Amino acid sequence: MVSQENGNQSQQTGGRFAVTLPLATLRGVGVQLGGRDILTDVTAQLRRREVTALIGLNGAGKTTLLRALLGEIPYSGEIRFDCVHGNRQQPGHIGYVPQRLRIEGNLPLTVFDLCGLSLRRWPWFLPLGTRFRERVYAMLDAVSVAHLLDTEIRVLSGGELQRVLLALALEPTPELLLLDEPAAGIDFHMQEEFYGLIGRLNRERGVTVLLVSHDLTMVSKSVGHVWCLKDGQIECEGSPHDLLHGDALARIFGSHQGVFGHRH
Ligand SMILES: Nc1ncnc2c1ncn2[C@@H]1O[C@H](COP(=O)(O)OP(=O)(O)OP(=O)(O)O)[C@@H](O)[C@H]1O
Numbered sequence: 525m526v527s528q529e530n531g532n533q534s535q536q537t538g539g540r541f542a543v544t545l546p547l548a549t550l551r552g553v554g555v556q557l558g559g560r561d562i563l564t565d566v567t568a569q570l571r572r573r574e575v576t577a578l579i580g581l582n583g584a585g586k587t588t589l590l591r592a593l594l595g596e597i598p599y600s601g602e603i604r605f606d607c608v609h610g611n612r613q614q615p616g617h618i619g620y621v622p623q624r625l626r627i628e629g630n631l632p633l634t635v636f637d638l639c640g641l642s643l644r645r646w647p648w649f650l651p652l653g654t655r656f657r658e659r660v661y662a663m664l665d666a667v668s669v670a671h672l673l674d675t676e677i678r679v680l681s682g683g684e685l686q687r688v689l690l691a692l693a694l695e696p697t698p699e700l701l702l703l704d705e706p707a708a709g710i711d712f713h714m715q716e717e718f719y720g721l722i723g724r725l726n727r728e729r730g731v732t733v734l735l736v737s738h739d740l741t742m743v744s745k746s747v748g749h750v751w752c753l754k755d756g757q758i759e760c761e762g763s764p765h766d767l768l769h770g771d772a773l774a775r776i777f778g779s780h781q782g783v784f785g786h787r788h
Pocket residue numbers: 557558562580581582583584585586587588589623
């Protein structure tokens with residue numbers, strides 16, 4: 525570890541947490557998959573109300589770490605949250621946009637159907653009312669895709685689908701938003717817009733964001749803090765200014781030429 529953050533000196537005041545108290549604290553987190561150690565000793569503190577990028581080579585375990593944070597896979601060590609929802613993983617406080625979404629290619633499911641299936645709290649066979657439709661419209665409008673309400677999922681572009689998934693991840697507004705390569709496969713213009721949107725969410729709604737990305741140019745423009753995952757642990761962390769230049773990257777990852785090229 526190159527740097528270690530301040531620690532838990534802060535307290536909860538009047539139902540709100542001081543900004544200096546980490547939103548999540550990971551201690552010695554390890555994950556085994558298929559009999560292999562993927563993560564061995566991840567120790568880090570996720571800064572509250574900041575945007576943190578998680579970077580590392582293909583196969584380093586970035587997606588695995590997000591899944592451990594979600595409580596989706598078993599892990600050793602400790603992950604502690606300090607959220608108004610409590611200190612364990614709870615669906616209500618974590619929004620997640622996965623790296624890949626496998627939707628059956630021929631399923632005639634519209635964006636509205638997908639939102640209905642994800643959000644409704646009453647039996648699926650009851651019709652969805654006008655008020656629900658208005659709610660879904662507003663939710664999609666917040667990420668500029670309201671016009672896709674009745675479009676079938678299978679015809680959406682990669683960028684459009686990512687936005688729809690982001691809209692779902694933001695309903696209700698999460699305390700923590702986990703984004704796994706949210707802008708991969710999106711054109712440059714849309715990428716700028718996407719990262720702009722994430723920045724606004726962070727500033728205006730106070731959402732803490734942890735995003736995985738291979739695009740170091742976007743990362744250096746858009747995040748406040750970076751975690752570098754290597755050999756099953758956070759090898760180093762710091763500001764993009766300190767970490768995301770040739771010398772530091774070469775020291776951390778060896779020759780960095782082409783290392784972060786997107787291969788999916
Ligand atoms: N269910 C699984 N069973 C066995 N091995 C797995 C499983 N899921 C992931 N792995 C392995 O764990 C390692 C880390 O995978 P992970 O998807 O977390 O990497 P990543 O850092 O997200 O990579 P990328 O940048 O390519 O998305 C890989 O070697 C992968 O093959």
